[in-house]
Amino acid sequence: MKSDIYLNLRQTKGRDKILDILQKEPVPVDVVHIISHLENEKVNLNQATVYRILEAFSKNGIIKRFEFLEGKFRYEVDKGDHHHFICQICNLVEDISDCNIKEWEEELEKEKGFLVKNHSLEFFGVCQKCQS
Amino acid sequence: MKSDIYLNLRQTKGRDKILDILQKEPVPVDVVHIISHLENEKVNLNQATVYRILEAFSKNGIIKRFEFLEGKFRYEVDKGDHHHFICQICNLVEDISDCNIKEWEEELEKEKGFLVKNHSLEFFGVCQKCQS
DNA sequence: TTAGGTGCAAATGATTTGCAATAAT
């Protein structure tokens, strides 16, 4: 059915399907994951196309790109500002909402039993020089 | 001269040189940057070796790996917990110390004139299940 | 109809690997 989420993008079977897959994922997934999902469901989509769709979705704010120190990107439908806890052993990924790092780490340890070894935080934006 | 920073690692010319380069860098740099530095100084080090040295340093806590949503790693001598601001336009990287995200973003905007578009924060550690 | 989307095959960029030769302890 017709969706208005695509903004100025055209609606195609491939896009519908990838969006569908991502909407069902509780955590960011990589391209291999998406492609194997597509194969399971007998959806034929070239991998170059998959990358192009993900790029288009990212640029239009439909999804967000993440990096988990794995040397590759992960993608997730944009659920607003939140973060993740990644288990360095089993690769469990769990959503973290709210914001206050030191407190967080303590809470994560107390409430979830996570042993937080480190975290990565980067800001992205435009510096003063580039705003003019 | 002999250095004790290497712990159980052997001290080699290549390691000394890479450590030297990283110690002089104010921000995390990528492998291309390191290799071109080596070339400038006529230091011959195979790129596979460079990667292996960086891996050894990382595993021994001498340096830290970062990702700036570029699809590659950056490396920095371990200066303890801190973060970075990356300009999406000119790729300026500036250190951020202290911790409190929302406040930070406002401070960054007020004090540095940075326009913060988004930030990435991930925690890494060991989940409860994996601790036992 | 026509600009935007896709497939295919090949290229690129980052990182890793096997194995033999070499150097640090």
Place this chain on the structure above:
DNA sequence: ATTATTGCAAATCATTTGCACCTAA
């Protein structure tokens, strides 16, 4: 002497690109 480290060349993994064809609007 022993074992870690390095060089080399090739492999692998993630992602991108050019170009001709196709399709949603």
